[in-house]
Amino acid sequence: MFLFSMFLGTFITISSNSWMGVWMGLEINLLSFIPLMIDLNNLMSTEASLKYFLTQAFASSLLLFSMILFMVFSNLTFSFYLMDFSFLLSMPLMIKSGMAPFHFWFPSVLEGISWMSSLLLMTWQKIAPLIILSYLMTFNFFMIIIILSAMVGAMGGLNQTSLRKILAFSSINHLGWMLAAMIFNEYLWSIYFLIYSFISIGLVFLFYQFNLFHINQIFSSYSNSALLKFSFLISFLSLAGLPPFLGFLPKWLVIQSLTSMHQYFLTMILILMSLITMYFYLRICYSTLMLNYTENSWSFNFQFKKNSFLINMMFLSISICGLFLLTSLIYFY
Numbered sequence: 001m002f003l004f005s006m007f008l009g010t011f012i013t014i015s016s017n018s019w020m021g022v023w024m025g026l027e028i029n030l031l032s033f034i035p036l037m038i039d040l041n042n043l044m045s046t047e048a049s050l051k052y053f054l055t056q057a058f059a060s061s062l063l064l065f066s067m068i069l070f071m072v073f074s075n076l077t078f079s080f081y082l083m084d085f086s087f088l089l090s091m092p093l094m095i096k097s098g099m100a101p102f103h104f105w106f107p108s109v110l111e112g113i114s115w116m117s118s119l120l121l122m123t124w125q126k127i128a129p130l131i132i133l134s135y136l137m138t139f140n141f142f143m144i145i146i147i148l149s150a151m152v153g154a155m156g157g158l159n160q161t162s163l164r165k166i167l168a169f170s171s172i173n174h175l176g177w178m179l180a181a182m183i184f185n186e187y188l189w190s191i192y193f194l195i196y197s198f199i200s201i202g203l204v205f206l207f208y209q210f211n212l213f214h215i216n217q218i219f220s221s222y223s224n225s226a227l228l229k230f231s232f233l234i235s236f237l238s239l240a241g242l243p244p245f246l247g248f249l250p251k252w253l254v255i256q257s258l259t260s261m262h263q264y265f266l267t268m269i270l271i272l273m274s275l276i277t278m279y280f281y282l283r284i285c286y287s288t289l290m291l292n293y294t295e296n297s298w299s300f301n302f303q304f305k306k307n308s309f310l311i312n313m314m315f316l317s318i319s320i321c322g323l324f325l326l327t328s329l330i331y332f333y
Contacts, residue, residue, distance in 0.1 A: 005032035006124070013128040019067040019089075022132055023060065026096070029128060030056045037117045048112025055105040056096060063092035086136040093136075097129040098168075099145055099175050100152035107156070107168040115208035118164055122171050122204075123197040130193065134182050142183055147269055149176030154276035161215045163207060166280065167200070170239065173277050177254055177270060184257045192250035195322075196239075199247050202315030203235040215284060231312055233285050238319040240281040241274055246322030 006029055013025030034053055039045040066088040073085070091102070098106035110118050153173025160166050174196050181189040210228075212218060218232070238245035243252075251274065258267040 002032045002035045006036065006120075008032075010124065010128045014131045019070065022128075023064055023067060026063070026128060027060060029125070030060065033120065033125065036120065037113045039114050039117075042112070042114065044112035045114070045117075048109045051105055051112075052109045055109075059092040059095035062095070063089065066092065086138050087141055090133055090136045090138060090141070093129040093133050094145060097126045097133070097175060098172060099179070100148040100172055103149075103152060103172050106172065107165045110164045110168040111162055115164075115204050118167070119201060119204045122167065122200055126175075126193070130178065130182070130189065133179075134186070134189065137183065139183065142179055143266065146176045146179045146183075146266065149173065149179065150270050150273035154273035157277060157280050160280075163213055163215065163218075166284075167203070170277060171200075173273060176273070177251065180258060180266065180270060181250070181254045184261050184263070188250075188253055188257060192254065195246060195250050198315075199235065199239045199319065202312070202319065203239060205311065205315070206231055206235065215287065218284060218287060229289055231316060233289060234316055234319050236281045236285050240278045242278065244320075244323050246319045246326075249323050249326055 009025045009027070009029030009032055011025070012028060013022050016022050016025060030053070034049050037045055037049045037052065066085055070085045070089065095102040110121060113121070149172050153169045153171070153176060156172070157166050157169035160169065174192075178189045178192050178196075181192050206228075207213075234245065238247035241247045241251040255267055255271070258264075258270075
């Protein structure tokens with residue numbers, strides 16, 4: 001019921017033609033997601049749920065305040081077409097999506113919840129704020145947010161040992177790329193978001209299946225599973241945007257769009273920050289593939305079940321072959 005209500009809130013937001021409808025959909029989405037975050041077996045989930053509620057409630061109140069000012073100064077209408085307050089309206093949406101410098105709640109909330117809730121927070125919960133942000137184009141402000149998100153996402157993940165925090169800072173970095181795509185191309189950010197969500201689902205599926213939360217668990221977990229090592233290698237490198245994997249395609253398209261608009265400085269910043277995120281992905285992959293660490297402090301059987309094996313092979317094959325297939329289709333089309 002809560003999952004259906006959360007989906008319904010997002011659909012209300014993105015299909016609304018008034019700011020009041022946007023606010024109502026975001027509130028339904030917020031109040032439906034909080035019960036999904038709470039896990040009776042995890043003591044940190046209650047704290048994370050409270051942090052999430054307070055942050056989102058503050059953003060919602062700021063959005064409502066901005067809407068009231070917007071209504072007063074535009075002759076008592078709730079139309080989308082008068083964008084005098086686009087700067088003020090975009091700030092609460094950036095808080096809700098976790099962009100820098102409004103990102104401080106995001107890694108700590110992600111650290112305290114389960115993998116399935118983390119996946120929803122990294123993917124589905126960003127859809128409504130990003131779609132509404134695509135209506136509010138303030139170029140200079142967005143440029144600052146893009147650079148800050150790319151830098152915070154890259155620098156913040158360097159000293160982390162928690163896999164959930166690494167994915168959180170990676171998500172902040174990817175939000176910078178999505179916002180850059182949003183400014184220069186109306187539909188490119190949605191392609192980026194879909195591919196990012198697909199790769200994240202495959203990676204979180206592996207973490208959830210084998211109950212992994214920290215890097216040191218990766219060191220000592222796959223000494224007998226070459227398939228699992230290969231799965232993590234492909235998933236991480238695809239998320240980092242390394243060719244020839246699928247994750248390179250959206251970054252390739254964004255770089256092409258930015259260079260066609262002569263935004264060379266912004267392109268350079270995004271590429272340099274992506275190289276830093278590539279570093280901490282490669283650090284995990286290096287530890288997985290090269291180090292032979294066999295001193296296990298617990299006993300756990302890392303074996304694929306039949307259904308899990310098929311799902312994992314599907315994600316792997318699309319990550320490996322997706323770039324080649326999509327570029328071939330685009331070329332022949």
